[in-house]
Structures are given as structure tokens and as C-alpha cells.
Amino acid sequence: MFRLSAKAPSAGLGILAAILVVAIGTGISAALEAIAEPVSLGIVFIPGVLLIATVWGLWLGIGTAVLSALVFNFFFLPPLRTFTINAQHDLVALVVFVIVAIAGGSLAELARGRAAESERRRAEADRALREAAELAAERDRMREEAIEAEALRRSDELKTSLLRSVSHDLRTPLTAIIAAGAALDSPSVTDAERHELSDAVVDEGRRLSRLVENLLDVSRLESGKAEPHAEPLELGDLLAAARESIGPYGEHVRLSLDDDLPPLRADPTQLERAFANLLENAVVHGEGQPVLVRSRLVGPRLVVRVVDRGPGIPENLRERIFEPFYRAPGAASGGGSGLGLAIARGFIEANGGEVEVESLPGQGSSFVVTFAAPDRPAVPCAETFEEENGSA
Numbered sequence: 001m002f003r004l005s006a007k008a009p010s011a012g013l014g015i016l017a018a019i020l021v022v023a024i025g026t027g028i029s030a031a032l033e034a035i036a037e038p039v040s041l042g043i044v045f046i047p048g049v050l051l052i053a054t055v056w057g058l059w060l061g062i063g064t065a066v067l068s069a070l071v072f073n074f075f076f077l078p079p080l081r082t083f084t085i086n087a088q089h090d091l092v093a094l095v096v097f098v099i100v101a102i103a104g105g106s107l108a109e110l111a112r113g114r115a116a117e118s119e120r121r122r123a124e125a126d127r128a129l130r131e132a133a134e135l136a137a138e139r140d141r142m143r144e145e146a147i148e149a150e151a152l153r154r155s156d157e158l159k160t161s162l163l164r165s166v167s168h169d170l171r172t173p174l175t176a177i178i179a180a181g182a183a184l185d186s187p188s189v190t191d192a193e194r195h196e197l198s199d200a201v202v203d204e205g206r207r208l209s210r211l212v213e214n215l216l217d218v219s220r221l222e223s224g225k226a227e228p229h230a231e232p233l234e235l236g237d238l239l240a241a242a243r244e245s246i247g248p249y250g251e252h253v254r255l256s257l258d259d260d261l262p263p264l265r266a267d268p269t270q271l272e273r274a275f276a277n278l279l280e281n282a283v284v285h286g287e288g289q290p291v292l293v294r295s296r297l298v299g300p301r302l303v304v305r306v307v308d309r310g311p312g313i314p315e316n317l318r319e320r321i322f323e324p325f326y327r328a329p330g331a332a333s334g335g336g337s338g339l340g341l342a343i344a345r346g347f348i349e350a351n352g353g354e355v356e357v358e359s360l361p362g363q364g365s366s367f368v369v370t371f372a373a374p375d376r377p378a379v380p381c382a383e384t385f386e387e388e389n390g391s392a
Contacts, residue, residue: 014056018064021048026071033076042072043178050103058102058109065098099177099208103170106212110219118152125149170211173204180204214339217273218324221346228267228351235261235295235302238268242275243293249283258296262373270347275304277340278355278367282308286364297373304369313359321357 025045032044045068053061074081125145132142180197183189189197220226236257243250282291289309296303313321320326324342348355348369359365 009056011056011060014052014060017056018048018052018060018067021052022064022067022071024048025068026075029072029076037182042076045072046174053102058106062098062102095177095205099174099205103208103212106215106219110215113219113223121152122149125152170208173207176204177201177208214343217343218339218346221343221350222324226270226346226350228270228347230265230267230351232263232265233268233271235264235304238264238271239275239293239295239304242272242279245272245276246280246283249280252283252286252288253279253291253293256292256294261295261297261302264302264371264373266351266353266371267347271351274344274347275306275369277344278306278369281340281344282306282310282365282367285310287311289364300373302371302373306367306369307364308366309364312361312363313357313365314361315359318357318359322355 022045025048029044049061049065049068052064125148128142128145132139132145177200180200184194184197184201217226236255239255239257243253243255246253279291279293286308287310292305292307294305294307322341322345325338326342327338345355351371353369353371355367355369357365357367
């Protein structure tokens with residue numbers, strides 16, 4: 001099984017490898033040139049770019065992407081044997097190579113971070129085991145360390161399967177971008193079709209950008225570097241901005257907010273991302289039914305409920321859905337990467353809140369977000385999921 005080490009190999013070896021993969025890509029493209037269109041040969045260089053970015057990191061990956069684009073332009077795109085950018089697909093090829101390098105490098109950095117953390121924590125567990133063998137009084141602590149080590153080993157296995165888990169999310173938009181870019185220069189394409197192809201390149205590029213942003217967010221949350229910049233904010237404005245940010249999905253969201261909600265002190269950017277992910281998830285799994293968002297003050301707490309009319313979530317999956325890259329069996333296909341709920345919980349907890357899910361099979365789910373609201377008298381909380389779901 002392919003495994004990434006916690007530290008990238010030497011830069012010198014990486015440069016040699018980059019030259020080698022570009023040379024191999026050039027040779028394969030030359031062999032296929034007689035039976036394939038020149039603009040289609042660019043995909044031959046993508047595996048090499050992804051390999052270098054994954055093993056040696058982002059910057060060497062970008063260098064390989066630029067070198068691949070130059071070689072592809074020089075040998076296979078007319079006018080041959082020049083570096084002239086003569087058509088739109090020349091730029092598309094360079095952009096595709098760079099996107100592949102950035103995505104692969106980001107995934108590799110996330111995987112290496114997990115590997116380094118696993119190795120560090122595993123070393124701590126091993127040291128605890130040695131001490132426990134000498135001191136019987138520490139036997140209980142040894143057992144806890146062993147359990148933690150096992151959890152970290154499972155995290156290490158997740159690291160090795162990271163590329164496999166998101167391969168579809170990378171391959172689908174990349175294929176669409178390459179196909180659209182190759183077709184843009186065809187003389188048989190009408191202006192309307194050219195416009196559609198251009199829109200497709202932009203849309204799929206944004207999809208890739210969002211995947212990279214999600215990966216970076218997860219990496220920052222897991223490394224503890226997602227420090228919130230708190231400031232006073234109005235919860236109603238925040239929820240309206242989150243609904244606006246999810247585009248067409250926002251048409252299915254209904255807001256029902258109390259008028260006397262106190263200001264919340266938190267990071268508006270992080271909470272907007274968190275609620276946008278919760279709203280989009282509810283719409284995607286809500287089977288076309290409206291999603292109701294209710295917010296009210298309950299004693300010393302600000303409570304926000306995102307209620308959908310989907311199929312519900314089994315009890316044994318209500319915590320797993322918040323794990324990175326986890327997708328429930330038979331989940332609706334929304335083009336997600338399995339990161340949205342993990343990022344939502346991470347940002348909410350980073351800002352002092354809590355999120356949990358309540359669900360009734362066949363009747364829908366309710367994601368309950370709670371924040372402390374100080375300086376308010378405490379009153380009993382009588383809300384139930386059945387009440388909220390019944391009013392949706």
C-alpha cells in the first residue's frame with residue numbers, strides 16, 4: 001500500500017523525479033500523437049504532476065506543472081517548437097496542471113501532518129508502556145495510553161487512504177475542465193456552446209477551489225491553528241449571509257428568528273462557513289422540502305435549529321457524520337467531499353458553541369447549535385425535537 005512519510009524526500013531527488021516524469025509524459029505523448037488530438041495529450045502529464053506534488057510537496061509540484069505545460073506547448077501544440085501561447089487551451093492546460101499540483105500538495109501536507117502527529121503520539125504511548133511495565137501502580141494509565149495509540153494508528157490508516165477517498169472529487173472536475181478546454185478551440189463550436197464550455201471550466205474550477213479550501217480548513221482545525229477573531233455580531237444577519245452564500249440552495253431555506261436575540265461574540269467568517277455547511281447539508285438531504293431555521297433564547301443559551309424533512313439519520317451514525325471524509329451509506333449525491341459537517345462542528349466549537357443532531361427515522365433531522373448567552377436569567381428548556389420538526 002502507498003504510504004506517505006512524515007517528511008518529504010530530498011529536494012534534489014524530487015527535481016530529478018520531476019524531470020523524469022515530464023520526460024516519460026513526453027515520450028508517451030509522442031507515441032500517442034499519431035492516434036490522438038494534440039490538445040488531448042495534456043492529460044498524459046497529469047499523473048506525473050500529481051505524483052510529484054503528493055510526494056515532494058506543493059512548490060515542487062507547481063514547478064513540475066509549469067515544466068509540463070512548457071514541454072506540452074513546445075512539442076505538441078501548434079506552432080510547434082515554440083513557447084508561443086496561441087490558443088485558449090494553452091492557458092487551460094497550464095491552469096489544469098497548477099490546480100492538480102495545488103490539490104495534490106495540499107492533500108500531501110494534510111497526510112504528512114497526520115503522519116507526524118501519529119508518530120509523535122505513538123512514541124509517547126510506547127514510552128508509557130515501558131514505564132508501566134516497571135511501575136505496576138501506573139497500569140491504569142498504561143491502558144489508557146494503549147487505547148489512545150490504537151486510535152492514532154487508525155488515524156494513520158486514514159492518512160494512507162486520503163488520496164483514494166477524494167480521488168473522485170478531484171478527477172471529476174479535472175476531466176470536465178480538460179474536456180471543455182479541448183473543445184473550446186474547435187471550429188465547429190458555436191458561440192453559445194463556447195460560452196457554455198467557458199462557464200463549465202469556471203464552475204468546475206470553483207468546485208476544485210472549494211475542495212482545496214475545505215482540506216485546508218480541516219488541516220487548520222486538526223492542528224489547532226483555526227484561531228477565531230471574535231467580534232460582536234447579530235445572529236439574524238449571520239444566518240441570512242450563510243443562506244445567501246449557498247446560492248440556489250438558499251431558496252429552500254426559511255428563517256424563523258426571535259426578535260430579541262442578544263448579540264453574539266464570535267468570528268463571523270468561521271460561523272458563516274459553519275452555518276452555510278449545515279444549511280447546504282440540510283437542503284441536499286431534505287428531499288426537496290423546505291428547510292426551517294429557528295433561533296431563540298432559551299435561558300442562558302442561544303439555540304439555533306436547522307430542521308429538514310429528509311429520511312433521518314440512524315442513531316449509530318449521528319456522531320460519525322461529523323468525521324472528516326465520512327459519507328453515510330446511501331446518502332444523497334450532492335457533490336460533497338464529506339468535510340462539510342466536520343468543518344461546521346470544528347468552527348462552532350472553536351467559537352465556544354456546541355452542535356448535535358436529533359432525528360426521527362422517516363421524519364427528518366434537526367441540527368441543534370447552542371451558544372452561551374451570558375447575563376440572561378435561566379429558565380427551563382422545554383424544547384423538543386418533535387416540536388420543532390412538527391412545525392417545520
